[in-house]
Each structure stands twice: as structure tokens, then as C-alpha cells.
Amino acid sequence: MRPADLLVPTPAGLCCKPGAFHIDPTRPVEKAVITHGHSDHARPGHGAVLATPETLDLMRLRYGENFAGATQAIRYGETVALDGVRVTFHPAGHVLGSAQVAVEAGGLRIVASGDYKDVADPTCAPFELVACDVFITEATFALPVFRHGDPDGEIAKLLHSVALFPERAHLIGAYSLGKAQRLIALLRKAGYHKPIWLHGAMEKITRYYAARMELGELRLVSDAKKAELAGAIALCPPSALQEVWSRRFPDPVTSFASGWMRVRARARQRGVELPLVISDHADWDGLTATITATGAAEVWVTHGQKDALVHWCVLRGLQARPLDIVGYGDEEEEAAVGQETDDANATLPATDRSE
Numbered sequence: 469m470r471p472a473d474l475l476v477p478t479p480a481g482l483c484c485k486p487g488a489f490h491i492d493p494t495r496p497v498e499k500a501v502i503t504h505g506h507s508d509h510a511r512p513g514h515g516a517v518l519a520t521p522e523t524l525d526l527m528r529l530r531y532g533e534n535f536a537g538a539t540q541a542i543r544y545g546e547t548v549a550l551d552g553v554r555v556t557f558h559p560a561g562h563v564l565g566s567a568q569v570a571v572e573a574g575g576l577r578i579v580a581s582g583d584y585k586d587v588a589d590p591t592c593a594p595f596e597l598v599a600c601d602v603f604i605t606e607a608t609f610a611l612p613v614f615r616h617g618d619p620d621g622e623i624a625k626l627l628h629s630v631a632l633f634p635e636r637a638h639l640i641g642a643y644s645l646g647k648a649q650r651l652i653a654l655l656r657k658a659g660y661h662k663p664i665w666l667h668g669a670m671e672k673i674t675r676y677y678a679a680r681m682e683l684g685e686l687r688l689v690s691d692a693k694k695a696e697l698a699g700a701i702a703l704c705p706p707s708a709l710q711e712v713w714s715r716r717f718p719d720p721v722t723s724f725a726s727g728w729m730r731v732r733a734r735a736r737q738r739g740v741e742l743p744l745v746i747s748d749h750a751d752w753d754g755l756t757a758t759i760t761a762t763g764a765a766e767v768w769v770t771h772g773q774k775d776a777l778v779h780w781c782v783l784r785g786l787q788a789r790p791l792d793i794v795g796y797g798d799e800e801e802e803a804a805v806g807q808e809t810d811d812a813n814a815t816l817p818a819t820d821r822s823e
């Protein structure tokens with residue numbers, strides 16, 4: 469069987485014709501296999517959804533009980549047969565419940581990674597390497613300039629600033645699903661035991677996480693008196709940093725946790741005083757090391773900086789091609805009200821655009 473007989477990009481997303489399903493479809497389809505709960509991958513309105521129990525729960529939290537006609541929970545390591553095609557879920561290390569989907573038929577194995585990272589995250593199962601013939605990788609941070617470094621070091625930077633400015637609040641923009649909870653877990657791991665304050669938009673998801681792991685005392689910003697917020701750490705969706713909402717904080721230090729914070733111009737442009745380079749996506753080294761380790765002879769590249777990664781693969785004798793599926797966003801940038809995500813290159817020095 470050729471790879472294109474098993475999986476093929478269509479306007480609705482990646483389609484497995486022999487198995488009669490789509491992976492992370494961007495339009496409503498009959499049967500959807502979904503890698504993780506971020507809204508551009510997990511959309512409502514499909515006939516049936518197959519996903520991990522956590523991804524199904526997160527979709528329910530976001531869209532309500534009737535987000536799909538039917539659901540089927542698949543645990544990590546579990547295999548289901550869909551019209552003779554074997555589908556197995558493996559941890560992707562991206563957010564709680566995130567999975568890579570291995571699709572197998574006729575002796576061919578294709579792994580669709582969804583979004584992934586290959587570094588430790590206290591809030592989700594670690595990325596599992598799956599050997600395959602074709603690896604479908606994301607490319608959100610697929611430029612050599614992106615090296616995320618050590619998240620504990622970034623947390624230490626934050627705690628140092630909190631100690632330095634005990635009268636100011638620290639207001640951190642973080643994506644509501646995954647990043648916010650990871651920051652809380654990292655702060656607890658670093659020994660920060662005071663209450664952490666939340667924007668109302670992240671309450672439901674954070675409570676869901678907190679029922680499964682120790683996140684310490686969490687409080688809602690809307691319940692706080694202004695004086696209580698002096699010296700506090702508060703988390704909000706990145707877009708709230710610029711909103712009226714943020715004015716309730718006493719002289720806040722604005723911070724933003726994202727892989728994009730590696731680019732100084734980005735932090736400046738957003739008025740971020742304390743950029744934290746913490747990403748839920750693999751960086752350049754992570755992407756290239758993972759591709760090599762899968763042993764795949766062929767690589768398909770989805771959303772992000774596709775060209776640089778395709779180029780890297782071709783130089784190493786791998787077959788590679790970009791998959792142009794419209795509809796995947798960039799949750800690390802979600803933030804930016806009215807700002808396009810694909811202007812990433814515009815803020816990078818020209819020399820960083822190619823290898």
C-alpha cells in the first residue's frame with residue numbers, strides 16, 4: 469500500500485479513505501479521530517468522535533454535551549479497527565489527553581503527531597516515540613532560531629521578579645488549555661505555595677486539571693479585592709493583557725508565556741515586560757530529533773513554518789512535503805487580537821528564515 473492510499477489531505481482535513489475517517493477535520497465529517505482538545509483540532513458537529521477520554525471531556529466542557537453525534541473513548545496504547553485500518557493512540561506530550569494517532573494497514577504505518585513536544589510536562593503523559601514509515605509533524609516553531617530552553621529557568625526568572633517587586637501583581641498571558649495549567653504546576657514544583665489567581669475564562673478547564681493533579685490553591689480574580697492582588701501571580705488569556713480587565717491590578721508586571729517570546733521584537737510589540745519562553749510545541753531541535761528517531765523515510769509537514777522543515781528533511785535524504793490544510797491556528801499566539809499569526813517571519817531577522 470502506498471501512503472497516499474491510506475491518508476490523503478482533503479479540504480476537510482487529513483482523510484483515511486479505506487477507514488472512512490478524518491484526523492482533526494476542520495469541517496464537520498461523519499467520523500473524526502481527534503488528537504487533542506485545542507479548538508482548531510477539536511471542532512464540534514461531527515457525526516462521531518474518537519479521542520482519548522480527556523480530549524472528549526475537554527470538548528464537552530467547551531462545547532456542551534451534544535458536541536458530536538456519538539463518541540468513543542480510546543486510551544493510550546489501545547487499538548481500534550476501523551474498516552480494517554488499525555488506529556492506535558500514543559501520548560503526544562502536548563496537553564492533557566493529547567495523542568499521536570498511528571494508522572496502519574497493509575504493512576504500512578503512518579503516525580499523525582498532532583501538536584507535540586518532547587520535553588517533560590508535569591500536567592500530561594510524556595511524548596512516546598513511535599517508529600513509522602511516514603511521520604506527519606507540526607511545524608509551529610520549525611526555524612533554527614527557536615530553541616525553547618529550560619522551562620524551570622523561566623519560572624525562576626518569574627519568581628525572582630515577584631520577589632523583587634512585592635507590591636506589584638504579575639499578570640501572565642497564557643493559553644487557557646494546557647499552558648495555564650502547566651505554569652501553575654511548574655510554579656508549585658518550584659516551591660511557590662501562595663494562591664494563584666485565574667481569569668474566569670480559564671476556570672472550568674483548570675478545575676478539570678486540578679481534579680487530576682495537585683495544583684494548590686486557585687482563586688478567581690473576579691473575587692479579589694484590589695489590595696489582595698498586590699504581589700500576586702495571576703493568569704489570563706493573552707488577549708486579556710490589553711483589555712480593561714487588566715486595569716484592576718496594581719501596577720502589574722505584564723508577562724506572556726509562549727515559544728514566540730524567544731523573538732524579542734514580538735515581546736516588545738505586545739508590550740510584554742517579562743517574556744517567558746515556555747512552549748507546548750517542540751522547538752527546532754525537538755522537531756528534527758523526533759523526525760530522525762521515528763526512522764520515517766517520508767515526512768509530511770503541517771501548520772507552521774513548513775518550508776524550513778521540509779528543506780531540512782530533503783537535505784537529509786528524506787522524502788518530505790508540506791500538507792496545506794487550511795484551518796489550523798497557533799494557540800501560542802491566539803492572543804493577538806486582530807493580529808495575523810503568519811506574520812512570524814516578518815519579525816525575524818532575514819538570516820533566521822532559512823537554515
Ligand SMILES: [Zn+2]
Nearest residue numbers: 504506583799
Ligand atoms: Zn494544540
Ligand SMILES: [Zn+2]
Nearest residue numbers: 509583796797
Ligand atoms: Zn495545532
